[in-house]
Amino acid sequence: MALTRASFLCRSSIACGVALVVVLAAFAGAARAGTYDVVACDAAPGGAWGSWSGISSQAMSWGAACPTNRAETRGMWVRNSINSGQAQPGALAAMWFDAPPGASLVSWSAQFALHRDDAYWQVGLFADGSMLTGCAPNTQMFCAYSTAWPGTTTTFALPAGVHRVGIQTACASALWCSTQARPAPFSERAAVRLFSSVVRVRDDTAPSVWSVDGGLAGDAWLSGSQFIGYGSSDNVGIRATRLYVDGAQRDDLQRDCDFTQRVPCFNLPYARYGVDTQALADGSHEVRVESIDTAANAGSLTRTIRVDNHAPDAPEAVAVDGGEGWRQTNSFQLAWTQPPSAAPVTVAHYELCDASTGACTTGERRGDGIAAIPDLAVPQPGDYTVRVWLEDAAGNVSSANKSLPVHVRFDNVPPGQASPRARAGWVGAQEARSFDQAIDMAGEFVPRSGVAGYSVTTDGSDPDAVLDVVGDTYHAGALPEGTTTFKARAISGS
Numbered sequence: 001m002a003l004t005r006a007s008f009l010c011r012s013s014i015a016c017g018v019a020l021v022v023v024l025a026a027f028a029g030a031a032r033a034g035t036y037d038v039v040a041c042d043a044a045p046g047g048a049w050g051s052w053s054g055i056s057s058q059a060m061s062w063g064a065a066c067p068t069n070r071a072e073t074r075g076m077w078v079r080n081s082i083n084s085g086q087a088q089p090g091a092l093a094a095m096w097f098d099a100p101p102g103a104s105l106v107s108w109s110a111q112f113a114l115h116r117d118d119a120y121w122q123v124g125l126f127a128d129g130s131m132l133t134g135c136a137p138n139t140q141m142f143c144a145y146s147t148a149w150p151g152t153t154t155t156f157a158l159p160a161g162v163h164r165v166g167i168q169t170a171c172a173s174a175l176w177c178s179t180q181a182r183p184a185p186f187s188e189r190a191a192v193r194l195f196s197s198v199v200r201v202r203d204d205t206a207p208s209v210w211s212v213d214g215g216l217a218g219d220a221w222l223s224g225s226q227f228i229g230y231g232s233s234d235n236v237g238i239r240a241t242r243l244y245v246d247g248a249q250r251d252d253l254q255r256d257c258d259f260t261q262r263v264p265c266f267n268l269p270y271a272r273y274g275v276d277t278q279a280l281a282d283g284s285h286e287v288r289v290e291s292i293d294t295a296a297n298a299g300s301l302t303r304t305i306r307v308d309n310h311a312p313d314a315p316e317a318v319a320v321d322g323g324e325g326w327r328q329t330n331s332f333q334l335a336w337t338q339p340p341s342a343a344p345v346t347v348a349h350y351e352l353c354d355a356s357t358g359a360c361t362t363g364e365r366r367g368d369g370i371a372a373i374p375d376l377a378v379p380q381p382g383d384y385t386v387r388v389w390l391e392d393a394a395g396n397v398s399s400a401n402k403s404l405p406v407h408v409r410f411d412n413v414p415p416g417q418a419s420p421r422a423r424a425g426w427v428g429a430q431e432a433r434s435f436d437q438a439i440d441m442a443g444e445f446v447p448r449s450g451v452a453g454y455s456v457t458t459d460g461s462d463p464d465a466v467l468d469v470v471g472d473t474y475h476a477g478a479l480p481e482g483t484t485t486f487k488a489r490a491i492s493g494s
Helices: 025-030
Strands: 035-041 053-056 060-065 075-080 092-098 104-116 121-127 130-135 143-146 154-162 164-171 190-202 208-213 225-233 238-245 248-254 268-276 283-293 298-307 316-320 332-337 345-354 360-366 372-376 382-392 406-410 435-440 451-457 473-477 487-492
Touching (some): 053 060, 060 092, 075 164, 092 190, 104 121, 154 164, 208 283, 208 298, 268 283, 316 382, 316 406
Antiparallel strands (some): 035 190, 060 075, 104 190, 121 130, 225 268, 316 332, 435 473
């Protein structure tokens, strides 16, 4: 902008007859991707100017009266203090706006006025110490410039990498500068007034996003309603986050931001999104939390989740190793064919019921992909049924999906003494040709497995373990003449 020598023909807003243009915080929406706008004074709601800092030395002052309410002596100012004596060389009043760390400034749109009434003062608008426009010292005596405020905005395109813009009034004399009052309305010797400011900030850094807690943040198989707790931070703050499942947006979080601040949005230490996994098909899915910073840069956190919301079907072909017959060892191994399941089976539940009383107990065995119970035992001798149902890694289980029952039979108690039925008198020749000897268990213990048969001798020696007869009759066949002594031993069903 070329500096012009003027006499402030436009001394008041009424004389100028120009409508005040108020740039609201929504102006930030006009910024390009990677940028945002910070507003101050008349450009800001309520005239806020808290994004600016200031400093002044003796005989100088800085401050603000915003909004201006169409009064040209208001605004953000840097000036000499009126009638404060001699301002020493280097006396300074300045206000500035700094880009947040890691960011830079793209442009500065301002409505302003500046003047000085003797050549020893310097007034101007600066970017990183270089004057954008203003009155250099030790040139013409009177120097003034206005953007025809109120109503006209001047935009300065800034060189790449600028980090600070500001307004400054300074005594550039080698001796001193006067602070004697001048005629109203601008009674100071030198001043810069900033009525409206919109600074465009550039930031190209993507925000960081990290997981904190929740099932969606882990590696386990999931079912039902789950959540992911996350955090996000950025040098210019977090403006919004979004949740995507398999690429489709499911939720979002819009945050309140204050574009009168250098960093308009706060960082986000913790927030959470929930997902009802019952709305998803069983299997793997992608969950992505996207974070958008104030300058519209995006960063994201992506997780692969595994979902299963259905209990495994009943196990198939449940079988007892060695068959379902009676045995004398209280140890059984069950095995089955695993039904299809998205999540692997991790628990086998079983129900053991006494076939004679109907009394039941339950138990479980755990193991990844479990398809067998190798060490099942029963409480006591007897005939039991076993039914199995399964639980997967997502915790899905239904006792309605029990297997068909199989029998486990245990009996390790020997039967009581078997006795051949006594016969009085001699056997006739006709009967001796094909003799049947009855075996009795009257009054003797019969085990749970029953009596499967007997071992019998006819010479009075103790019977061995050979099963010679089934039922309760021994078919002896032809008997020799003389005395025959029978002995019998019962053999249990196990």
